Amino acid sequence: MQTKLRDFLLSLSRPQKIAVMLMADAIALPASLIAAFYLRLGDAGILQRYGISAPIIMALAAIPIFYLCGLYRNVVRYMDISMLRSTGFGLAVLAIGTYIACVLFNVPPPPRSTLLIYWFIAFSYVVTSRFGARHILRTPLRKHIVAPRVAIYGAGEAGFQLAVAMRTSHAYTPICFFDDDKRLANKHVGGLKVYALSRLSDIVRKYEVQQVILAIPSASPERRRTIVNHLSTLGIPVRTLPTMAEMVEGKVLESTIREVQVEDLLGRKPVPPRRDLFSKCVTGKSVLVTGAGGSIGSELCRQIESQKPTQLVLLDHSEYALYAIEHELRERFPATVLVAYMGNVCDNELVCRIVREHRVNTIYHAAAYKHVPLVENNMVAGIRNNVMGTWSVALAAAQNNVDTCVLVSTDKAVRPPNVMGASKRCAELIFQAFALRPNNRTVFSMVRFGNVLGSSGSVVPLFRNQIRRGGPMTVTHADVTRYFMLIPEAAQLVIQAGAMARGGEVFVLDMGEPVRIIDLARTMIQLSGLTEKGPGSPNGHIEIKVIGLRPGEKLYEELLIGGDTMASDHPRILCSREHYLTLGQLEPLLEALHTACRSGSSQAVRTALQKLVPEYTPYSLLSDRPATPMASEPATIPSREDRDASSAPSYKQNVVVGHPA
Template structure:
């Protein structure tokens, strides 16, 4: 209680009074330090009798200004560090040498040189003990402030040592030990903490009282980090991590940089870096339009675009709040870039035409679309109208006003689609392919196809996290569902590079590595949260995984290629595919029939019309051969499920359907 009262009293003092307390303590103790040095030198009071009490007082009065110059009184005691103590030690040494030199010059009786050295040692020990003791006292938490998490740091390297020091300097974590599998470090002490192996931690975590594990190996490759995560999940403790070296490039390691494991860390592959020449080619110094700019992909596209200094960036979205949020963010991020926000729908053909007539746009990234599979499946007419009419309108004005590059953001669900959303995206690809052939090179139309985007709106990752926070259960449609994953920045960078590489009508796909089983992803998230899965064999587990069954139109696995000719592109991790297409003359009446079914709101007719355009569209689940699951182009074993017609949905009055599409509506030249 006495210590607690003293700490509270010191913390409550104004800063000038705290300095006065330190000055008074030093003025009292420093003369005693020299007296102690005399006694240590001769073992009696002979030196004190010879020089008297005046010498210790003079030395003390000379030492206090030295402390001031070294910054000892300017620094907050709670944040005293080794740099400050080093400067104080040097200052004391200079003082002792100066006193001896001055005594020699004025021919005063010389004190033994060793007594001044002993004074330096005692005075410096006094500074260290008092300042670090006060720091420890002032940083001590109140008894009722709650228990500080006790952590084991995986990685006894430079980053781990910095992190241990940062944790000791804060009230956020208490470091207990290092975990490192380097046999040369085992059972050694680094930064005052013992280094143990992972096996030792596994056997003694409970005895040590470890609450969390922090991974401090920012230089490890994604594959190595993935291997370490898998090993750490067996401990049943929450796992956090330091950012990678790229993320730490402009900041030091601290306890604040410790973050939860990002699911991106679990992919086990490095991000695909952009080629700088391709990345900037269609953006720098140009006027760029991003449709769907408020969505997950559109907003990241906009961030990447402003990083390459366009002459002007036009953001288009029909969601007022989403548009407001991304415009505000980008204005703060890139105040020198001219940004225009347009609240509109890509289904408004007249509005798009007026925009391109008003602005000389050179690059379009079309990311506006409905993408949530179950919602589009249940609202087929509205989903197809938005996704197909939007692509048609954007492609039409791009050709009409000779936009240099027009890129469509597509999805792996467009490959042999089993749902309305995927089929509508494939129709969009067919439209761009047909327009590419008609444009005769005046506008380069290209498409970018990729898999699931981690942490995008509607993805499984935020859903699983939310379900874990609620205590479960985690809902999964099928235990054998596998997906390809990529990061949002990767997706945006791929779109921009594809536009730069575009040779009219090509589809670009990313080498996305191995597919991920969704149930494995769910189990990993449970383990990294320090919880266990509840099963029949383990009824006392924390989180249950419930299988709810495949939703209408959902596949067990996705593909990236329809089967066309695949070629290497200018980027080593991006493939280019020339896939089958439909001539615009044949496509136009098919689109007219499709959009008429959408206007009528007949879900069954919409699906039939989709099948007439996308012949590979099969509105039933596709169950793959389990033995072929790891293969990217696995042969499917189809199992038909009754076609579920969506209920009629009202067509939004803001959407202007395209009725009969005339060939004359696709002019190649710029309007006057």
């Protein structure tokens, strides 16, 4: 019967549904007034004095008030308490207005208590009819939904709102709360019992809880990591509400629940940018981003656009990547002048023409080949892109007096055992050498950071795919550790470094403690509600295999070559001054490297690289531990005044080292 009534009501058009509500109200509201008289006086004597017209007039007066309150415009299935609040206020206005009108027009007013009783009966009718209809229209839908049984961790305001939203949407079935506040133990919040953490395992098993959802948006990363590590031992998925920074207007909805991300567990708060530094080299400037379609380059473009540059110039060799970021930026920032070029940074003529025609003020050089094994097996292509491309960008910046030029570097440039890291150290040396040129007008600087979560080829997407396939998860070594940061953090670091630079510095982020990759793999298995398969647990779900270090891979990454570090204008960003080469020293070494690349000999390329980067030790000669620092102290970069007065070799504009033949 209920299903037939629901189907009938849903089949009606919107005007027909309003007509049904009007007819029901036209019958119920006069009956409410008659009932009020009977309850007040015990008979219909006084009602006979007014006649049947009084209840009809009251009903006709109530209907337009309901319309003004929005009762007939509101969809019954999604009606909430705010609509009933306004309807109750409208009925009160009607009752008071009726009494005042009777007094003003010398009509014997009904007893005041009768009007109060009428308000209660009429309001009770509205609540019962609307919420009853909502129940009929929505309850049958639940039969088609297998809603997971969830426990909510956190019985505060966010947890309460989440429980209410769950009951409304039926996408989840809330079972109980857990909270570490002992004062809430065994109390009820939103109709759900609150349990102490000591009963966590028992309650999850007893009520067959399928998921735990964290409702603690204000918790610190350290606290969040501790809680998730504790919950992950239950063997069920753990999900979370966004942090306070991610939530909009403080509203908690079921749809905001998301998977616990690995970045929630790194135990380090994201480093916020300083707004004055963030805008200095971007706002009102013409900005060029090389490698604009990559993970870092595309985020750089988004961050730059938010600071209102006069124009943003994109350069990338990948057609699809360039199309994707250009399309996104044009939709999100239609007011900014945007120009996209498809080409290679090794094309010095193209880069110079772009810088000259668009009068570029700031360059962020993010174009690079970054995957260690690929570059190791394709070292000529990697060196041409990472080294010769950097020379091309630096040369274009210097020739056109660009204000700021920032190189995106990597921690793999520190004592590199691989060609990729050595090529990025060469790129740093190029920027340092250009910064040392006498009468140099361009501020060259470098930004060095570790692994970026979510970037193409990073470990987290790899692990997710391996878990989806049922494993195994591959780890190169049980002791491998890495520093991690978020993509927005990386882009903000690059932009701020350009603002703080004086020339030739290497900027690094204080990234906290490194993370063991095997611990990261185990955490991701647990967060997926699965267990690790191994000798001690043969019935587990996902196996972790140690496959051995790849060619050129290090156990431990470092961020600094020497110990000469100092504070910068940002409290979480360090500035390092490291050994350098002048252009006169660097150019013949780059020419020798270019010659080695043209010869096609891997040994010749490695030998030329070692002359450029003495700390480069090919992986075949490395032990597991990183090499000891160079014995010589890193040279200190002189001030701009000292450079101008120095006898550094003159700049050879006619030599374009490494331009592809």
